[in-house]
Amino acid sequence: MLNKNVTIKELETWLRETDKQKLEQLWLAADAVRKEYVGDTVHLRGLIEISNYCVRQCTYCGLAADNKKTTRYRMNADEIFACAEEAARYGYGTVVMQAGEDYGIKTDWLADIVKRIKTELPLAVTLSMGERPFEDLQRWRDAGADRYLLRFETSDTELYKMIHPPLPKQAIDRFEILRQLKLLGYETGSGVMIGIPGQTYATLAKDIDFFRQFDMDMVGVGPYIANPLTPLGRGEIKPDISPEKQVPNTELMTYKVVALTRLVCPQANIPSTTALATMNKESGRELGLARGANVVMPNVTPVQYRTLYEIYPGKACLNETAKQCQECLAARIASIGRTIGTGYGSRNHGPRANLD
Ligand code: 5AD
Ligand code: FES
Secondary structure, rough: OOOOOOHHHHHHHHHHHHOHHHHHHHHHHHHHHHHHOOOOOOEEEEEEEEEEOOOOOOOOOOOOOOOOOOOEEOOHHHHHHHHHHHHHHHOOOOOEEEEEOOOOOOOHHHHHHHHHHHHHOOOOEEEEEOOHHHHHHHHHHHOOOOOOEEEOOOOOOHHHHOOOOOOOOOOOHHHHHHHHHOOOOEEEEEEEEEEEOOOOHHHHHHHHHHHHHHOEEEEEEEEEOOOOOOOOOOOOOOOOOOOOOOOOOHHHHHHHHHHHHHHHHOOEEEEOOOHHHHHOOOOOHHOOOOOHOOEOOOOOOHHHOOOOOOOOOOOOOOOOHHHHHHHHHHHHHHHOOEOOOOOOOOOOOOOOOOOO
């Protein structure tokens, strides 16, 4: 079944599909649902990577606390505001402030920045600050933050523990935080990496089903990219899994997940991610947009910082300026006959509104 009611078993079958013609049907179905529910506009979100400090030890991520090779930075409030102004100048309707889980980002300090952006600029504000306590999430929401992103990475609890060691005395469940975010009135986004060592087709199908059950407002997915500065990337952690169950971390698998996510979450904002563009610099962004995605997150972080925000190696746009990305994306979006959105580009809750 190629609609919202696709079963978990069918999701798994699609993830294993190799037949080109069948996959063509999947792309067409996802693209049609995308067009019907969220229209032809592509919303641009200016990404500001405000700090690369992190207290966590995620075994896949280059920002993990143990990685002494990364030079750490935290942008100051004026630098962040200047990036937001630049995003607004380019006509982006949203800024996404992202960081490692950095408690040097004080609750009130960030609340003041959110307030300033919301007061002075015509922007929606999205935060992606990791597993912060409820009080922080509440404070930032009160300050005017509109959205929060927290990928759950995988719904397999054993695999999750392996790639994401908990902090001492702090067993936090990301699903619980996602529920809190929803209660606080945030538009709530999540997502997973595709092809994590140890990730099975069955779990990935469950992950997609979870996006549906939770009625996610935003879903970001991208291929897992091995980072040699991490234990998982160096192959030091070896999951016990038979090869035929292992999801490959390929570009094709990513398109399948994007397309299936669009089917099960027709109204969601789904980005064509940087990790995808990293795998295929030529046309990854465009193919993501053609197979279910409707959002792109151009980086507006100053170049001297963005080169230090190296979650994985070879990240697309590492040395491009915000202006270059803006021009590049405008051309790419025009080349596939889509238009750039104006305004916040919030999640559309209407039944079948065509937003164009
Ligand atoms: N490969 C791909 N994606 C990664 N992320 C972190 N490390 C990697 C990696 N090695 C993703 C995670 C995180 C997001 C900010 O970046 O899904 O939530
Ligand atoms: Fe950054 Fe194309 S989006 S260079």
